[in-house]
Amino acid sequence: MKPLESNAYNVIKVKVVVEILKPKVFVTRELFDDIIAKMSELYEVEVWDKYYHPPYDVLLSKAREVDALVTLLTDKVDCNLLQSAPKLRIVAQYAVGFDNVDLECATKLGIYVTNTPDVISDTVAELTWALILAVAKRILESDSFVRQGEWHRTGTPWHPKMMLGTELKGKVLGIVGLGRIGTRVAKIGSLGFGMKVIYYDIVRYKEKEGILGVEYKSSLEDLLKESDIVSLHVPLTKDTYHMINEERLKLMKKTAILVNTARGAVVDTQALVKALKEGWIAGAGIDVFEGEPIPGDHPLTQFKNVVLVPHIGSATLEGRYRMAQVVLENLIAFYEGRKPPTLVNESVLNVRPPGFK
Numbered sequence: 001m002k003p004l005e006s007n008a009y010n011v012i013k014v015k016v017v018v019e020i021l022k023p024k025v026f027v028t029r030e031l032f033d034d035i036i037a038k039m040s041e042l043y044e045v046e047v048w049d050k051y052y053h054p055p056y057d058v059l060l061s062k063a064r065e066v067d068a069l070v071t072l073l074t075d076k077v078d079c080n081l082l083q084s085a086p087k088l089r090i091v092a093q094y095a096v097g098f099d100n101v102d103l104e105c106a107t108k109l110g111i112y113v114t115n116t117p118d119v120i121s122d123t124v125a126e127l128t129w130a131l132i133l134a135v136a137k138r139i140l141e142s143d144s145f146v147r148q149g150e151w152h153r154t155g156t157p158w159h160p161k162m163m164l165g166t167e168l169k170g171k172v173l174g175i176v177g178l179g180r181i182g183t184r185v186a187k188i189g190s191l192g193f194g195m196k197v198i199y200y201d202i203v204r205y206k207e208k209e210g211i212l213g214v215e216y217k218s219s220l221e222d223l224l225k226e227s228d229i230v231s232l233h234v235p236l237t238k239d240t241y242h243m244i245n246e247e248r249l250k251l252m253k254k255t256a257i258l259v260n261t262a263r264g265a266v267v268d269t270q271a272l273v274k275a276l277k278e279g280w281i282a283g284a285g286i287d288v289f290e291g292e293p294i295p296g297d298h299p300l301t302q303f304k305n306v307v308l309v310p311h312i313g314s315a316t317l318e319g320r321y322r323m324a325q326v327v328l329e330n331l332i333a334f335y336e337g338r339k340p341p342t343l344v345n346e347s348v349l350n351v352r353p354p355g356f357k
């Protein structure tokens with residue numbers, strides 16, 4: 001045997017052994033190639049490469065075999081799935097929200113759950129402002145007025161009452177949930193547009209109030225009554241489910257605009273449709289829906305004063321890349337037996353130490 005060949009044989013043998021020892025991760029959608037390549041240095045990676053999300057039964061069967069999962073908000077990680085996954089130690093969610101994951105169950109089973117906060121707060125805040133401006137300035141209506149030739153048909157270049165929108169300066173911006181995203185939206189409203197900003201939250205952030213120039217409302221009802229723009233920035237929980245219902249929509253000003261870039265189910269959709277139909281509010285900007293993706297003839301599509309976008313709050317190349325980086329950082333930390341940087345269920349540390357050993 002020539003020495004070179006025997007070396008090559010040994011190299012292959014070592015590689016095979018390392019492959020066997022690598023923990024397995026199932027990634028439920030294509031991320032960035034360089035991120036997957038880095039993940040592959042430590043993990044045996046399988047990526048679901050379809051456009052649609054893996055059906056529940058597929059996810060269930062993968063969960064049975066793997067040590068780690070990288071999930072999206074479209075993957076239902078319920079207790080049944082977690083209990084059927086004997087080796088699963090970490091669910092690294094590629095999203096800031098994690099209402100698709102049964103956190104309590106994961107914690108009990110000693111499974112770590114991480115998310116991707118902070119890195120998309122600016123991205124979502126920007127989209128929130130895009131929606132506020134689009135509705136307040138009637139951007140979509142105006143665009144279609146031009147494209148459909150209606151402007152030309154009027155034969156009138158300019159009219160004092162054509163496409164009148166709403167000015168933001170001096171108006172009241174009501175932020176529901178002054179977390180990372182809500183804070184940024186508040187800052188732009190206060191410092192950028194010169195709005196009066198009020199907020200409602202289950203916690204009061206006294207320090208932020210001074211820095212941002214925002215005022216606390218201890219009741220959501222008061223906030224809804226006073227605001228010209230209401231923007232939602234709460235996670236979806238049992239307590240926030242249908243938080244904006246018929247009764248509360250009725251409290252809003254007839255001239256007010258509701259913006260939702262949080263989660264669809266924070267708003268009772270039927271009540272919102274009623275509110276728009278009956279003119280309880282002036283318009284809405286919606287990024288998130290109950291039952292995504294909504295059909296093209298969804299009741300919300302009938303209103304000109306409503307701007308609808310398909311859950312694109314974090315959809316920028318920069319934002320999505322940073323999200324993937326955070327997922328990777330969490331997986332690396334966990335592999336190395338360290339606490340993942342954006343661990344969601346802190347109390348899991350009392351159940352099992354981080355790592356695959």
Ligand code: GLV
Binds near residue numbers: 094095096097098313
């Ligand atoms: C998107 O909705 C997210 O939670 O990141």
Ligand code: GLV
Binds near residue numbers: 097
């Ligand atoms: C909520 O998770 C936020 O970032 O505001």
